[in-house]
Amino acid sequence: EPEVTQTPSHQVTQMGQEVILRCVPISNHLYFYWYRQILGQKVEFLVSFYNNEISEKSEIFDDQFSVERPDGSNFTLKIRSTKLEDSAMYFCASRRDRQGRAFFGQGTRLTVV
Amino acid sequence: KNEVEQSPQNLTAQEGEFITINCSYSVGISALHWLQQHPGGGIVSLFMLSSGKKKHGRLIATINIQEKHSSLHITASHPRDSAVYICAIIYSGGGADGLTFGKGTHLIIQP
Numbered sequence: 001e002p003e004v005t006q007t008p009s010h011q012v013t014q015m016g017q018e019v020i021l022r023c024v025p026i027s028n029h030l031y032f033y034w035y036r037q038i039l040g041q042k043v044e045f046l047v048s049f050y051n052n053e054i055s056e057k058s059e060i061f062d063d064q065f066s067v068e069r070p071d072g073s074n075f076t077l078k079i080r081s082t083k084l085e086d087s088a089m090y091f092c093a094s095r096r097d098r099q100g101r102a103f104f105g106q107g108t109r110l111t112v113v
Numbered sequence: 114k115n116e117v118e119q120s121p122q123n124l125t126a127q128e129g130e131f132i133t134i135n136c137s138y139s140v141g142i143s144a145l146h147w148l149q150q151h152p153g154g155g156i157v158s159l160f161m162l163s164s165g166k167k168k169h170g171r172l173i174a175t176i177n178i179q180e181k182h183s184s185l186h187i188t189a190s191h192p193r194d195s196a197v198y199i200c201a202i203i204y205s206g207g208g209a210d211g212l213t214f215g216k217g218t219h220l221i222i223q224p
Contacts, residue, residue: 033211043156043199045211056211089154098210102146104156 002026006092006105013082013112021077021108023092031095032075033102034067036060036088043091049075082112116140117215119200125221132187134218136200139181143205146212147174147185150197159185159198190222 005024013019025032034046047057049067066078075094079086092105118137126132136145147159160167160174162183167174171190176183187194197219201212 031210035212035214037154042216043201043212043214045213048211058211091156093212095210099144101158101161102212103158104148106153106155109154 002103004092004094004103004105006090006108008108009106010109011111013110015084015112016081019079019082019110021079021090021092021110023075023077023105024073025075025092025094026096026103027073029094029096029100029103031055031098031100032067032069033093033095034077035091035093037091037107038085038088046077046090079110082110084112086110087112115216116213117200117202119198119215119218121218122216123219123221125223126190128191128222128224130190130222132190132194132220132222134185134198134200134220136183136185136215137181138183138200138202140202141205142178142181142202144203145176145183146201146203147183148199148201150199150217152196156199187220192222192224195221 007022032049035043037043045058047061048055064080068076089107089109091107093102095102116139120135144163146161149157162176171188173186197217199217200215
């Protein structure tokens with residue numbers, strides 16, 4: 001089965017630093033998403049991206065966050081100035097179309113110290 | 114307010130038992146996902162439903178749109194089925210297509 005790939009699997013960063021989380025969605029998928037899961041809590045929606053622009057974002061996705069699809073294969077989430085409360089597992093997902101099943105990456109565990 | 118409620122929160126059963134996990138939601142949806150999350154954290158999509166019933170191996174998922182309720186069943190459960198099972202919905206209408214997640218059901222199957 002095709003896979004969504006995320007790198008790195010674990011990143012430790014100092015508070016105030018910028019981080020970029022990387023995702024390679026499935027190649028023929030058109031809809032891309034970032035979710036996060038704080039330890040012990042439920043998964044939360046951050047942002048959806050289609051046709052090279054954000055189509056929906058949650059209240060969590062403030063000005064510190066941005067997403068980009070810099071080339072035909074990568075989809076990135078940037079956190080400009082990390083805070084302790086940004087520590088979480090971040091999941092990338094993709095779908096072929098709006099009626100399609102979502103495929104998730106294995107996640108990046110971000111630890112802000 | 115939780116728009117997606119799952120029950121039970123925790124479930125421990127013996128190998129071979131028939132397992133049912135329930136999901137209720139309070140809004141109109143275009144689709145519902147059942148997802149599996151293993152201890153390592155990765156999420157796997159098991160089913161996406163907008164009506165009726167789907168089956169894959171020992172897993173069966175049903176949805177009743179009128180009652181805003183879905184169930185995930187596992188037949189002949191096995192210790193490798195131990196995981197967190199998560200229900201997630203997609204709101205109907207508008208441009209929203211991100212998933213809204215339940216808190217998950219932590220399932221342990223004992224040998």
